[in-house]
């Protein structure tokens with residue numbers, strides 16, 4: 001009979017958080033095994049050659065980085081760089097009075113051109129001033145709150161006191177963000193551009209505090225809230241984390257789907273689908289908490305559904321726009337489509353009642369304008385570009401009836417929504433494979449569940465929580481603890497997890513080390 005393999009800690013799940021947790025523990029001298037269900041590492045942080053004929057390695061799922069603290073990069077010594085985009089966003093719109101096509105271009109740092117764009121849209125300087133004021137306040141809160149993400153959790157009262165920005169705290173944590181946005185801004189389009197950060201991967205109306213939580217995580221990352229382009233694509237992060245984990249002695253076991261977890265007074269025993277057995281003092285579960293609950297035979301934690309379509313495209317060139325702006329400017333930042341405040345609210349109501357929203361709200365981003373290294377030099381020289389489309393308010397329930405037909409319908413709706421603003425329909429600039437197929441791949445929330453184990457396609461594994469202890473979580477110290485003293489959450493579903501941050505992995509490792 002084979003003997004069980006014995007470790008100090010077993011990490012289940014080789015997404016970026018599992019790798020971060022394993023690397024921290026091994027560097028602290030622990031004997032660590034990491035068990036990953038699939039044949040490759042990365043989970044939602046992978047690069048893939050989605051269109052095999054073309055040497056383009058797209059960030060297949062997650063694509064921009066904001067939440068990863070510099071401290072984790074430095075502690076682990078990973079060679080991973082993110083690049084600033086000079087443009088924050090572009091939002092095309094049709095002028096109500098004369099039907100002309102125009103757009104709101106916002107630079108990363110406030111400048112004269114941005115001020116003029118606000119003036120042209122709203123007819124006054126007031127909205128631009130409101131924008132600067134609002135984001136100035138949030139930037140200060142981001143700077144003060146970010147370090148707490150890698151420390152033990154604090155109570156709401158204590159953290160609020162330490163941050164010492166009571167007004168900003170109130171409107172971000174306590175008052176519905178929709179109400180705040182309506183109060184601070186008067187233009188429907190500007191209000192919508194602000195609101196989008198509360199709705200990424202989150203199926204909620206503007207006045208639901210769930211939108212506040214999502215909004216907060218989108219604006220405090222690494223103390224700046226800036227969304228940056230991962231150099232070399234998202235897979236580079238995983239390659240580097242794997243390198244440091246292996247160097248620290250982590251044993252990485254692929255194709256090892258964990259199907260049994262038993263816990264006793266002295267530790268845990270783990271069984272895989274292929275019949276391997278492992279034992280350890282501690283187990284760090286870096287997949288979704290719903291999967292842990294299933295394996296343990298416990299009730300599933302409550303969760304909002306995932307709510308986004310992800311569409312990856314390779315283009316032979318960028319499409320021209322009806323507004324006449326240079327596409328290299330328009331697509332340099334986040335390109336918002338049909339995301340005015342009223343359109344976002346209408347789309348939510350429509351999806352909630354089971355219909356695909358018309359004028360589907362979308363965000364697009366072009367990786368290759370900032371970092372062409374994900375393309376072969378030949379494709380780059382020929383002018384090829386990548387485009388990533390993230391469709392909002394497309395909850396998993398929209399796809400349940402007939403997954404393939406529904407996915408085709410939502411993809412069509414997304415393309416029609418985008419094409420409203422293009423002079424060249426997007427189909428006309430997609431790269432074409434030799435068999436005539438177009439270089440476009442779509443992932444519905446149900447695909448995300450079957451491909452990478454995100455329950456109902458929820459990109460944060462489950463509902464985001466505020467980064468402090470409030471009415472829930474009184475038993476938490478690092479945000480990773482579970483009801484079993486040998487089992488920790490180390491993935492996005494831990495408190496303060498969610499997004500490409502490594503925070504959940506770091507904090508779970510610290511919780512284990514604190515119990516030595």
Ligand SMILES: Cc1cc2nc3c(=O)[nH]c(=O)nc-3n(C[C@H](O)[C@H](O)[C@H](O)COP(=O)(O)OP(=O)(O)OC[C@H]3O[C@@H](n4cnc5c(N)ncnc54)[C@H](O)[C@@H]3O)c2cc1C
Nearest residue numbers: 013015016017037043044062063064258287491492499500
């Ligand atoms: C389409 C999409 C776009 C996104 N865009 C962004 C973005 O631009 N920026 C951003 O910050 N965030 C983004 N996110 C969110 C972000 O990618 C995730 O929140 C984050 O990557 C989660 O990382 P993780 O390591 O916690 O978990 P995951 O990446 O989900 O990895 C979990 C791993 O556990 C493995 N696993 C699960 N169950 C078992 C088991 N029983 N046994 C063994 N292994 C198991 C899985 O195979 C997987 O490899 C996006 C997500 C998606 C899906």
